[in-house]
Amino acid sequence: MFVQLLDIKSYFSRASLAFRALKSRNYALYMGGMLVSVIGTWIQIIAMGWLVYRLTDSALLLGVVGFASQIPSLIFAPLAGVYADRLNRRKVIIGTQTASMLLAFVLAALVLSDNIEVWHLITLAVLNGITNSIDTPFRHAFVRDLVTDKSQLQNAIALNSTLFNSARFIGPVIGGVLIAAVGEGWCFFINAMTFVAVLVSLFLVKTIFSKPQKSENSILKDMGEGFEYAFNNKSIRYMLILVISSGLFCLPFQTFLPVFAKDILNGDSGLYGILTGAYGAGALTGSLFLAMRKSIRGLPGLILFASALFTTGLSFFAFSQWIWLSVPLLVFSGFGMISQYTSVNTLIQTIAEPSMAGRVLSLYGMSFMTVSPLGAILLGWLSGIFDIRYVIFGSSLISVVAIIIYAVNRNVISKTVSELDISK
Secondary structure: OOHHOOOHHHOOOOOHHHHHHHOHHHHHHHHHHHHHHHHHHHHHHHHHHHHHHHOOOOOOHHHHHHHHOOOOHHHHHHHHHHOOOOHHHHHHHHHHHHHHHHHHHHHHHHOOOOOHHHHHHHHHHHHHHHHHHHHHHHHHHHHHHHOOOHHHHHHHHHHHHHHHHHHHHHHHHHHHHHHHHHHHHHHHHHHHHHHHHHHHHHHHOOOOOOOOOOOOOOHHHHHHHHHHHHHHHHHHHHHHHHHHHHHHHHHHHHHHHHHHHHHHHHOOHHHHHHHHHHHHHHHHHHHHHOOOOOOOHHHHHHHHHHHHHHHHHHHHHHHOHHHHHHHHHHHHHHHHHHHHHHHHHHHHHHHOOHHHHHHHHHHHHHHHHOOHHHHHHHHHHHHHOHHHHHHHHHHHOOOOOHHHHHOOOOHHHHHHHHHHHHHH
């Protein structure tokens, strides 16, 4: 199986397939605008992490800010998932993107005027978290509105992941340079300006989402139905267990990259950008790898392989004291992470009933938007007791339990995939 997964020559022979979803005008417009915006977002993420650590010199406060930025999804993501099945997604995304732009301007003003304090950062992180937790389920479901040919859905999802990971690769490198050159404040201002691109693209697209779906049920009942549907569908259940475990024990390591850059590898903001960019480069490679696939067959096995790669790479990175080793380990980790998450996203969108897509995707989104900050605050607290390297290593090993659970039940998912017409 793994030999087939790593048959690189066969993937490059069909490289032209990687961008086939861009034939859709709506999808191409949206992707172009979003690429610019997400690069700006990653510039801000890098600047925020460096600013917090520069002001506080505390790994715990890095975890607190990470927690503050994502914990709102615990409340808002399930609600947004319900509304993503009811409302005009394009209009909601315009609203959330506008709100994010305004928050970035406020952050830039506070830093450039030299009035920034840690409580400002935590407050703005919470507000950004609320906006993002609403935005994410709508964005995931919006891909279905943009692509007319549903046989292209897998490619559209993979390209969406490619876009975000291109930005994850480019943004941190630019951010690291900008921090050293002009400071964090201008990074936040630049991010605010990049939202113009995605807002213009959203006004230009003409979506197929004709009428918002209406429901006679209460919000809580619809939420409950979403949870029940996801739990009763064994394929979705085991995939969610896997990504929730990764979100809790593996993804939070990104929050502590400033500590590794400054204290473990004796670097500066430039090295921080390089480390984050290396992780993004691996994720970008994984996204392109998935975009060149012709069908969803084989994805259950790829998810298992990618999960093991993510955990293994992270375990070795935790104890690396050399830049030349840390960078490729982060590349491998990024490849494994995005291959795992994007493949799960693709299968969930393919397996889930259209009427349940928004709600199930909100649960998927919670795996990295809700449980990840819980992991960040936990690991931040533990880093005050133990060496951060042992904390990251130990947390990555714990996630192996979920990988074993998935491996034992992988045939259930493979059977579901084989029964789907779109995979034939």
